[in-house]
Amino acid sequence: MKYVLKKVTTMLITLFVVSVLVFFSFSLIPGNPALSKLGTEATPERLAALEHEMGLDKPVVERFGEWFVGVLKGDFGRSYSYNQSVTSLLKEKIATTLILSVMAIVICVVISLPLGIFMARKSDSKLDIALSAVNQIIMSIPSFFSGIILTLIFGITLKLFTPGAYVPYHSDFLKCIGYMFFPALAIALPKISMVSKLLKDTVIKEAGKEYVRTAYSRGNATKAVFYRHVLGNALIPVITFLGMTFADIIAGSIIVEQVFSVPGLGRILLTSISGRDYPVIEAIIRLLAFFVVLSNLIVDLLYHKFDPRIHV
């Protein structure tokens, strides 16, 4: 319990540090958002009025205080270009990106665990060598390129899905999942090869340890030793890796959303960057930071549960 508490506190501190960094770096940028919003219609009076309305005339520290209280209440301010509150603007996009990321991680786990175990059991056979070579190649293909290849094969040649015909999750959830399968697969592919390679290596390393030999010598069945002892220990580093991968998968989904025209966080992040819509960019960064830190926390806790000796 004390461990959990300590971890949660560290997480909150990290989030606070990220927030402060983000807030201050965005208030340092040259250029006045009020001026760019008014554009050619700017007169000194209108500019001053809008600056007052947007709260830009207050000192930085006071703005930080106000902003921080707002965030605690779940209020991220208003978007400059959409004239809508950031929270309502992002709600749907967050859900879309999360569905995509979770699907990617599920695909990754479902394929890579059996594959890794299979490769470890057949290690050094011709099949394993071939699979390892394929793994190495898949690892090197960036997700946006594998996305394009998947579109070419499954979308254009086999016509299993229509490229670009995204269905929002709230209109037809199943169709949405069906469309998202290929983008999720594109994100998952390089991760599948990494995870299965890691699992294979750790299983082989673990199987060579003395306690395994002892377990065999006591007359245990091969399968029982493998699943009860070897796999349990070999999974610990794999879980850490999966946790770290979650952040990568979210980043990957931002790029792959572009390939498959999925209107998620990535889309809006890119349009906000080109439109200099700072409240939206800030909110997205903070959200992503939250997901990343939260996934790290979950990994640490799982880690602790699997191996109580560990106090990271």
Place this chain on the structure above:
Amino acid sequence: MERSKKVKFITGLVITAVVLIMAVWGMIKTPYDPYTMDTSAKFAGVSFRHVFGCDQFGRDIFSRVLVGVRETMFISACVVFIGAFLGTVIGTVTGYFGGWLDEFLMRINDALLAFPSVLLALVVIGLFGSGKYQLIVALGIAFIPSFARIVRGEVLKIRNLDYINAVKLYGASNFRILVVHILPNLKTVLLSSIIIGFNNAVLAEAGMSYLGMGVAPPNPSLGRMLSEAQTYIFSSPLAAVFPGIVIAFMILGFSLLGDTVGK
């Protein structure tokens, strides 16, 4: 070295050599001018004249790929240099002196490290705007934390070794200990992290230019060629395939080398 490792190392070396040759080729002279548009060759297929075919403006894709490799390698080299240099400075200083500064910087470092580099780079691009040099700065900054973490860990191991205590007794200054006695020992660790850094930098650069945050058109960049070709994927799919294969090829070479060098 065991056999499978040797095979990996040599394959990596050959691929990287080919990539470097392509980059140098792109520096000196390409078969066609990468900017000249030729409407008669629009979407021309693969032939002896145009090995990779032509794009939507009739520009020779192979020439553009060569220049794109050159650009990617240039950007990646700058990015890895910024990351490795500043990361080493931060890592050695904080690791060696420790104290509250170390604690403070490492908190920030860990927070940054939790972010994938593409996201960090997007944040910096969000601050400074997009373009080739902005991308170098953005990715360079994004690459500092991982180098700082690795170097710091190594310095922590070295700083309590007996020989460091011995030179301290001789009265060597901290600066001398850092530069003469600690830095040379970081060589192996740095070499393999630099190669892995190249692997990640190529991936990040291609991703960012795919998103349109890198080299500005009409200058060729591998990522942008992919995203442009994607618009015409129904009519001429090959235009997207070649730049993509070249990106994957570069990453494959660096990852094979990174797996085997220094281990």
